[in-house]
Structures are given as C-alpha cells and as structure tokens.
Amino acid sequence: MDETESRGVVYTRWGRNICPDHSQRLYSGIMAGSYYKHTGSGANQLCLPLDPQFNKTYPGHQSKSYVYGTEFQISSGNDVFYTTNSGGVVPHDREAQCAVCYTSGRLSHLMIPARLECPSGWTVEYLGFLMSQHHTYHKSEYVCVDQDPDTHPATASNLNGNLLYVVEAACGSLPCPPYVDGYEITCVVCTK
Numbered sequence: 001m002d003e004t005e006s007r008g009v010v011y012t013r014w015g016r017n018i019c020p021d022h023s024q025r026l027y028s029g030i031m032a033g034s035y036y037k038h039t040g041s042g043a044n045q046l047c048l049p050l051d052p053q054f055n056k057t058y059p060g061h062q063s064k065s066y067v068y069g070t071e072f073q074i075s076s077g078n079d080v081f082y083t084t085n086s087g088g089v090v091p092h093d094r095e096a097q098c099a100v101c102y103t104s105g106r107l108s109h110l111m112i113p114a115r116l117e118c119p120s121g122w123t124v125e126y127l128g129f130l131m132s133q134h135h136t137y138h139k140s141e142y143v144c145v146d147q148d149p150d151t152h153p154a155t156a157s158n159l160n161g162n163l164l165y166v167v168e169a170a171c172g173s174l175p176c177p178p179y180v181d182g183y184e185i186t187c188v189v190c191t192k
Contacts, residue, residue: 008104009191012047015149019101031070031096033162044141047098068161069095080184095152106191111144118190130167130185144187
C-alpha cells in the first residue's frame with residue numbers, strides 16, 4: 001500500500017445521514033448549534049451523534065452554554081428544497097441530519113460556495129445550497145447543506161433552537177453580474 005492509500009480525509013455531509021458510496025460513515029447524527037436569539041455560545045454547526053455518552057452530569061440547567069437541534073426554516077413554496085428533497089417531505093420546521101464521512105486515499109477537502117463543479121482532479125462529494133442563520137438573527141457559520149436533505153423523523157413542529165435559512169445573493173458590494181440579486185447560492189464539497 002502506498003502512502004496516499006493509507007491516508008484519508010474526514011468531512012461532514014450537512015443535511016444527510018449517509019455518506020457517498022466511496023466514503024465510510026464514521027457516524028451520523030443531528031445538526032446542532034446555538035439558539036438563534038442567544039448572543040453567546042458557539043457560532044459553528046455541530047454533528048451530534050444520536051447515541052451520546054455522558055460522564056459527570058448535574059441535573060437541571062446551571063446557566064451555562066447550551067446546544068439546540070438545527071431546524072430548517074423553509075416556508076416559501078418557491079424554495080429550492082421544495083423541489084429537490086427526498087421522498088417529497090418538505091423540510092420546513094424539521095430537524096436537519098448530518099453524517100461524518102471518511103474518504104481514504106484523499107488528503108484534502110474543500111467547500112466551494114456558488115459552484116456546482118470541483119476543480120480539475122478533485123472529486124465531488126455532494127452538491128448543495130449554502131445555508132446559515134437568518135440575516136436579522138445572530139451570526140452563524142455558512143454550511144453547504146446537501147441538495148436532497150434528510151430530516152429527523154422525531155418532530156415536525158416549530159420548536160426553533162438553531163435555525164437554517166437558504167443564503168441568497170444581495171447585490172451592491174457583491175458584483176451583479178455575475179451574481180444575481182435574490183438568487184440562492186449553491187455549493188459543492190470536493191475532496192482530493
């Protein structure tokens with residue numbers, strides 16, 4: 001076995017609970033992050049496993065940092081996920097899933113916003129749409145959510161928590177053209 005085959009890259013597939021056929025799923029879980037109106041806590045998304053292990057615990061809340069499940073906020077009938085999701089399930093108010101994937105023989109991974117192709121010599125892991133917190137709420141990171149998202153079957157209620165909205169281009173300091181005001185921003189996750 002050469003040195004490249006003994007190495008690999010780990011990436012998170014946001015919005016799906018499976019990995020591409022050429023990748024190994026290390027675990028799957030539920031997307032999570034800070035509450036959309038809280039000014040503190042983390043700004044990044046997490047992929048929390050559905051079989052948590054605990055060490056020391058104290059009952060009740062001690063006013064520390066909290067983590068909440070991530071819920072899709074997709075309420076418009078013209079939203080990109082209404083036409084691309086698996087099984088015809090509308091993801092609005094449903095919790096987003098995730099998978100942490102390992103691809104052997106690769107050394108790097110890259111998410112490219114506003115693209116549907118990888119650079120020459122790179123492999124497409126998945127295509128998606130850029131998502132983040134609503135522009136009027138507290139900031140969160142941008143993530144590339146799979147264009148065919150899985151949702152956790154536990155709830156379909158408006159529980160809020162951490163929220164995901166599709167990112168759209170806003171012309172002005174963003175050059176239009178080539179961008180188009182109000183167009184949803186695509187993304188691709190690549191490995192090499």
